Amino acid sequence: MAQWESESNAGDSAYGDIESETASVTSSILAGHYENGRRYHSYQGGNYMFPNDEQEQDRLDIKYASLNLLMGGKVCFAPLVDPQQILDIGTGTGIWAIDAGEEFPGATVAHIRTNRVPPNVKFEIDDAEQPWTWNENFFDLIHMRTMTGCIRNWDRLFEQAFRHTKPGGYIELQEMDYMGVVQPTSKNPGTSFMQWCISQGEAALKAGISLRTSGPLLSSYLEKAGFVDIEVLEYRLPIGPWAAKRGLRDAGLLQLSAMLEGIEGLSLRLFTFYAGWTLDELKILLAKVRTELRDRDCHAYWPL
Numbered sequence: 050m051a052q053w054e055s056e057s058n059a060g061d062s063a064y065g066d067i068e069s070e071t072a073s074v075t076s077s078i079l080a081g082h083y084e085n086g087r088r089y090h091s092y093q094g095g096n097y098m099f100p101n102d103e104q105e106q107d108r109l110d111i112k113y114a115s116l117n118l119l120m121g122g123k124v125c126f127a128p129l130v131d132p133q134q135i136l137d138i139g140t141g142t143g144i145w146a147i148d149a150g151e152e153f154p155g156a157t158v159a160h161i162r163t164n165r166v167p168p169n170v171k172f173e174i175d176d177a178e179q180p181w182t183w184n185e186n187f188f189d190l191i192h193m194r195t196m197t198g199c200i201r202n203w204d205r206l207f208e209q210a211f212r213h214t215k216p217g218g219y220i221e222l223q224e225m226d227y228m229g230v231v232q233p234t235s236k237n238p239g240t241s242f243m244q245w246c247i248s249q250g251e252a253a254l255k256a257g258i259s260l261r262t263s264g265p266l267l268s269s270y271l272e273k274a275g276f277v278d279i280e281v282l283e284y285r286l287p288i289g290p291w292a293a294k295r296g297l298r299d300a301g302l303l304q305l306s307a308m309l310e311g312i313e314g315l316s317l318r319l320f321t322f323y324a325g326w327t328l329d330e331l332k333i334l335l336a337k338v339r340t341e342l343r344d345r346d347c348h349a350y351w352p353l
Contacts, residue, residue: 084318108311109141112195115303116223118296119286119353124152125192126282127219131155132189134215138177138206139196146170149192178202186215194223197262198253207274220276222267225286226352227260237347241337248334249316252324263352284353291348304351309339 120126124145135156137146150156150170178201191210200206210220229246231239253260264281271279287301288308312335320326341347 105311105314106142108307108314110144111303111307111310113141113144115286115300115307116194116353118300118303119284120223121296124149125190125221126280127190127221129153129190129219134188135190135192136183136188136213138191138193139199140172141194143170143172145192145194146172178206181209181213183213185212187213189215189218191218191220193221195225196222197224197227198258198260201257203267203270204273207270207276211274211276220271223353224262224267226262229288229349229351230285232348232350235346235348237341237344239341239347239349241334242341242347242349245312245316245334245338248324248326249319252319255323256319285350286353288342288349288351289345289347291345301350305342308342312338 132153133156135149135153137149140146147170154169156169191214207220214220227246228250229239229242231237231243250260264283268279268281286304287297289305290298290302292298292301316331316335320331321328342349
């Protein structure tokens with residue numbers, strides 16, 4: 050989670066203590082659990098699915114860049130005016146929080162890797178699905194991006210988000226449905242890619258997680274929690290540089306890079322532990338998926 054506050058306290062000794070304590074906790078978490086040559090979070094009692102090593106952080110950065118292109122470089126769509134408190138749930142490597150800190154200098158966040166950190170940015174390590182400790186009616190904006198597959202109880206999360214958002218405040222979700230789509234115009238049917246999507250989804254369900262999402266589904270969760278005036282914007286994020294428009298082509302190239310970089314990390318734990326695949330079986334499938342996605346005639350995309 051990344052929390053932004055109304056005043057900069059980067060120079061406070063108390064903030065320094067918190068920063069030091071957070072760094073210590075981060076260090077212990079990043080010590081992690083190693084499996085199949087990849088590092089995973091160690092604080093979830095073994096119930097982990099995706100790695101948190103440097104290779105995975107690179108994938109997250111590339112994916113962020115592709116989404117940024119797709120959405121025209123917008124930090125967020127919510128019509129904010131001088132927000133004081135902003136929460137970014139599942140902040141990843143912290144890029145969105147940093148960009149938002151620069152966009153809204155009247156707020157505060159923190160960081161994992163880069164040196165480009167505005168003074169109003171700090172990071173906190175916590176579990177968003179546990180009871181929140183902030184005051185009610187606290188945040189002007191709560192932001193979440195690509196948290197599908199990370200949240201087990203959306204109802205509980207949104208109930209808390211509603212309770213801790215100021216009247217008139219916003220929640221914004223930017224989510225991908227991880228059942229990819231191959232356009233009817235595609236000369237390459239993407240058979241292996243679709244098999245990977247289906248098998249990954251089945252394995253995730255065994256782990257207690259759904260990788261499927263949609264605008265109507267998320268809207269129903271938000272309405273149940275009490276949010277109103279819900280607006281859904283739908284995009285198609287290409288996987289590969291096959292789109293005609295340059296912006297989409299560039300976004301697709303970045304998304305292809307993210308997939309080639311990260312598909313192994315996304316698959317290892319789910320397929321070998323939860324679905325019972327052998328490592329050799331998985332490597333054969335992933336090789337076929339990479340070959341398909343590199344083919345310009347394979348017009349695959351993620352619904353966003």
